[in-house]
Amino acid sequence: MFEYSITYVKKLTNSKGASLRGHCDVKPFRLSAELLIDYYSKGNDGLIAHEVEHYIQHLKTLTMLPFLYKLSKKFRLWAEIAAYKKQLEYSTDKEEDEFEFAVYLSRCYDLDISSLDAYNILTG
């Protein structure tokens, strides 16, 4: 089935223990997704739109998102830029969020890009 559910989690971390605000939990060959959202980010529609965008990417890649995301920095950059662009559509302070997301992109995804490069890609 094409469907996703949203689960609010009190302490959301990645495999390395770093805290996360949202995560799109998908599996290869599975069409459904569970969007995990930090409990304190409840009501953050932009964050949910970001994770829904990853779900759409999962469907567009014929459920290969987990492999592509893990194996290719180029794919990961493309996926996160698209998700943050979607999130910016819900922003109430676009300029500030563009800077903040650029910093996340340069620091949190092992992409080997500077904040400035991330900012230029995000806003370009």
Ligand SMILES: [Zn+2]
């Ligand atoms: Zn993302």
